[in-house]
Amino acid sequence: MPSLDHTIVHSTDRFASARFLAGLLDAPEPKAFGPFAALKLDNGVTLDYAEHAAGGKEFVPTHYAFLVTEDEFDKILGRITDRDLPYWADPQHSRPQEINTRDGGRGVYIDDPDGHNMEFLTRTYSDELLANL
Template sequence: MTARLDHTIVHSSDRFASARFLTALLGAPDPGSFGPFATVPLANGVTVDFADSLVEPGRIVMQHLAFLVSEEEFDEIYGRIREGGMDHWADPAHREPRQINHRHHGRGVYVDDPDGHSIEFLTHPYE
């Protein structure tokens, strides 16, 4: 199969605030703009495109985004999470606060963006 993910759209209450939240954690440049989207390009050519939601505020359906990062990048991201005093968890259900996990032969952490989307950073893909 030759299909590959090109981009995904994430609804938000403020597309640039959500995109900047992600770029700040990644240590990436400010998001770009393409049409109605605030765009965050990733290393593999995929973009995460944030769009202002057309539904009522508070009715955005939570999505989960997982980013595979290197060990060094994880250290940097986790440092930003801790320095920023952000709530974070070792699990998606938020039962292990202020911790990281060591699943799948790597490390992982979850944070929620301003709209409640679950952002996961992991150093080893699931097996």
């Protein structure tokens, strides 16, 4: 089966946005790659942050979900709270400063500097849960 190699994340400041996520994930410093700030994840997928051209068509913030271990989740949540960042238990942002426990795992949502909804979860959602959302 094919696997995702890289994707482009639109931003207003490519390195600031890439460093924001790298800091939460404790990932290496993003590297310049052409017009991108490339953030390589442990699974080999690269997020290529691209700066939005001034005066061009506006981009729509989107959602990115990261499957992490329980230990990684604790560390990420610690970094979120250490930085006093707002976070939510749901993508609609209706449950502030809470985490969720869907499917027996844990999950949390934050907004990055460009309004992208970043989710960190410890279990992939089951087909049963997805059918009932």
